[in-house]
Amino acid sequence: MKKRRHRKKNWEKLDNTAVLFPAIASEETTNVYRISVNLTEEVDAELLQKALDMVLPGFDAFNVCMQKGIFWYYFETNNKPAPKVVKEHDFPCRYIEPYSNNNYLFRITYYRKRINLEVFHVLADGMGGINFLREVTYQYLRLKYPEIAAVKKNRLSEHTSLNTEDSYVKNYKKGHAKGYETKRAVEVKGEKLSRGELGVMHGYMSVQQVKQAAKKYDTSINEYFVIVFMYSVYVEYLKRMRSDKPIVCAVPVNLRPFFDSMTTRNFFVMVSAVFKPEKDEYSFEEIADIVKKSLRGQITKEHLEDLFSYNVSNQKNILLRSIPFFIKKIAMKLVYLSSAKANTSTVTNIGNIKIDEEYAPFIKSFHAMISISTGQNIKGAICSYNDTMVFTFTSILRDTAIQRGFFRKLVEDGVDISIESNGVYYD
Secondary structure, eight states, rough: OOOOOOOOOOOOEEEEEEEEHHEEEEESSSSEEEEEEESSOOOOOOHHHHHHHHHHOTTTTTSSSEEOSSSEEEEEOOOOOOOOOOOSSTTTOOOOOOOTTOOOSSSEEEETTEEEEEEEETOOOHHHHHHHHHHHHHHHHHHHHHHHHHOOOSSSOTTTOOOOOOHHHOOOOOOOOOOOSSSSSOOOOOOOSTTTTTTTEEEEEOOOOHHHHHTTTOEEEEHHHHHHHHIIIIIIIIITOOOOOOOOEEEEEEEEHHHHHOOOOOOOOEEEEEOOOSSSSSOOOHHHHHHHHHHHOSSSSHHHHHHHHHHHHHHHHHHHHHHOHHHHHHHHHHHHHHHHHTTTTTEEEEOOOOOOOOGGGGEEEEEEEEEOOOOOOEEEEEEEEETEEEEEESSSOOOOHHHHHHHHHHHHOOOOOOOEEGGGGGG
C-alpha cells in the first residue's frame, strides 16, 4: 500500500462521458451516486480515516482534482490530504463542493455500522466506485482485525483494477449517427419534499426469489426490475390511462464485457426501455413483452458501439475542440436539458459485489443509490451481495405510491421484501 507523499502533478483528460458532468452539475442535479457497505460492527472513524489515507494514493482515478482549461476540464494529481471522514449528518448524494473537500470529488461518511462512498460521476462509474470502496473497507478491516492483516498484508486485492484508460476513445468507430432521443416522455410529478431533502427506500430481498420471479416472464433480473418499475408508473401514476407520451426508463449498460475493458473510469452507455400506453388497459405480461423487445433490440455490441462512437466523434472533431469551454458548456447544457426530459426515470444495476473470503465474515450487505436529475424525480438502483439483493428508490416526491406498487408486485410474484427508509416520509 502506498504512503502519501508529494508527487509530481500529472494531468489527464476526462473520459468521454465525464466531460458532460461538470457542465450540468448543480445543487439540484448533483450527478453524485452512493455505494454503501454495512459491516457487522460499529465503524471506528479514526481507523476509517487511516484506511482512506493509506489507500487513496494508489488510486489514480480518485486521487485527483479537476481543473478548468480553455477548451475542456481536466484532471490533475491532488497532493492535498485525503478528505476528512465524517459521521453522516445530511441527506445522501448531495453536491460535492471541491473547495471544502480538499479539492477531491468524492466523500466518505459513516453511520453506525455503515460506510458510505459518494462519488461525483465525473470520476468513475459504479465499477470504479466499488473498486475503491472495497479497498478502503479491506484496509479498514485489516487495521481493526490483526488476524486479517497477518494473512492479507497491506496490499491491494488481486481482483482490484487500477486501469484508468479512456475505453470510449480506445474502442470507438468512425461515422455513426446520433444515438439518443429528444422526444418528451412521461414525467412523474407531484408534491415535492422540502428543498434539499431526498427520500430513500431500500427493499431487501433474496436473489434466488427474484430469479424465480423473473423466470415467470422469461426476463433477466435487470429486465424484470425495469418492467416492474415501468408497470408501477403506469398503474400508480397514470392510473392505467392512455398517454400521448411514452414511459421511458433509461438503463445504463456496462460496456466492459462487450469490449474487454478493465478501466475504473466511466465506461457505460444508456439504452432506453420504452412503453407507450395507447389503449385502455395493459396487463403486466403485455408490458413485459413490449419492454423486453425494446431493451433486447438495443443491447448488442454493434448498437452500443454506435451510441458512444457518435459522442466520441464529436469530442474528436477539430472544429468543436477549438471552441472555448464556456461556449461548449452552454451547448452541452442545452443538449442535456433536451435529452433529459426524454426519460421518465433511470434504473441502474451495479451488479453482484464480490468480496475476498477473509473479509466476508465482517461484511453484512451493500446498497447503492443515485441522485435525481432534470425531469426524473424518482430513480432506482440495484446491487447484490451473496443472496441479498437491494433495490433502492431515491425520490424528491412526497408520495410513495410508485414505490409501494413496485414492492407490492414483487410480493405478488413470490418475493419476500424487507423495507427500510431514511425516515423522510414520516415527518
